[in-house]
Amino acid sequence: MRIRVQLRKRRVLAAMLLLGTAPIILLRVFDPATSGIFPPCPIRYLTGLYCPGCGSLRAMHALLHGELARAWAMNPLMIVMLPFVTYGLVSAALLELRGNGLPEIMLPAKWIRAFCVVVVLYAVARNLPLYPFDLLAPGAMLHL
Amino acid sequence: MFCPQCGASNADNAAVCVQCGRNLQAVIPVPPIQTPGVVLPPGASMQNYLVFAILATVFCCPATGIPAIIYAAQANGKLQAGDLAGAKAASDNAKLWCWISFGVGIVGTVLYILLIMLGLLSGLHSS
Numbered sequence: 001m002r003i004r005v006q007l008r009k010r011r012v013l014a015a016m017l018l019l020g021t022a023p024i025i026l027l028r029v030f031d032p033a034t035s036g037i038f039p040p041c042p043i044r045y046l047t048g049l050y051c052p053g054c055g056s057l058r059a060m061h062a063l064l065h066g067e068l069a070r071a072w073a074m075n076p077l078m079i080v081m082l083p084f085v086t087y088g089l090v091s092a093a094l095l096e097l098r099g100n101g102l103p104e105i106m107l108p109a110k111w112i113r114a115f116c117v118v119v120v121l122y123a124v125a126r127n128l129p130l131y132p133f134d135l136l137a138p139g140a141m142l143h144l
Numbered sequence: 145m146f147c148p149q150c151g152a153s154n155a156d157n158a159a160v161c162v163q164c165g166r167n168l169q170a171v172i173p174v175p176p177i178q179t180p181g182v183v184l185p186p187g188a189s190m191q192n193y194l195v196f197a198i199l200a201t202v203f204c205c206p207a208t209g210i211p212a213i214i215y216a217a218q219a220n221g222k223l224q225a226g227d228l229a230g231a232k233a234a235s236d237n238a239k240l241w242c243w244i245s246f247g248v249g250i251v252g253t254v255l256y257i258l259l260i261m262l263g264l265l266s267g268l269h270s271s
Contacts, residue, residue, distance in 0.1 A: 039256035043206075053202035078202055088195030095191075109221030112194065116213050119201060 028064040032057035050126040055138030073141035192219040193238040200245030212241035
């Protein structure tokens with residue numbers, strides 16, 4: 001039993017290392033804007049609209065090359081969320097591996113619902129051809 | 145402990161209340177009240193899948209990621225209200241929508257790869 005648990009843990013750890021490092025290596029090496037190994041967003045492809053996640057991969061690529069301004073211009077919301085998401089992912093990984101995660105902060109339901117509204121408004125604003133909202137479109141802030 | 149009926153102070157292991165005689169062993173414990181910003185003790189924590197819901201919204205599919213975030217909010221709200229069963233149900237729904245988003249993302253990627261391959265094949269054929 002114990003050996004089986006150990007084996008499962010080792011598999012989980014291997015899967016986590018792969019899932020954690022593969023995107024970082026791929027995004028460091030390949031530029032999503034030019035390389036074509038990353039599939040284009042179907043929403044952008046079919047509708048021509050920017051969704052809330054548009055520019056995330058380009059932002060990660062820029063971040064992995066130390067270009068903070070470029071990363072911010074590609075998707076400011078993602079850069080703001082990144083520390084929280086990283087904390088949550090590390091916590092979830094620890095929870096799986098050793099049974100308890102990092103201290104869990106209970107966000108009030110209202111805050112999470114407010115975040116939903118922000119995401120939707122952000123999606124609308126990025127697509128408005130109107131200053132200053134159009135600055136939120138991926139890469140727009142690079143041409144100020 | 146205090147008797148829930150008359151409020152008299154009793155020994156922690158008392159079987160019945162010294163004042164009113166109420167059976168103290170059968171007392172249903174009051175669920176702890178969760179307040180916003182409180183750090184849950186280990187064991188009492190509940191996955192609300194908020195992080196995965198956000199990732200799903202940003203990287204997979206906003207249309208299915210948003211329901212996941214809404215359910216994550218509902219899970220936290222119910223946990224704060226002391227409704228553990230309701231929180232678990234909402235948490236399960238959040239998990240489901242995260243998986244749906246992940247599935248949509250995978251299917252989209254596979255379709256993309258197939259389309260590329262088809263394009264390559266037709267390109268070879270016509271040349």
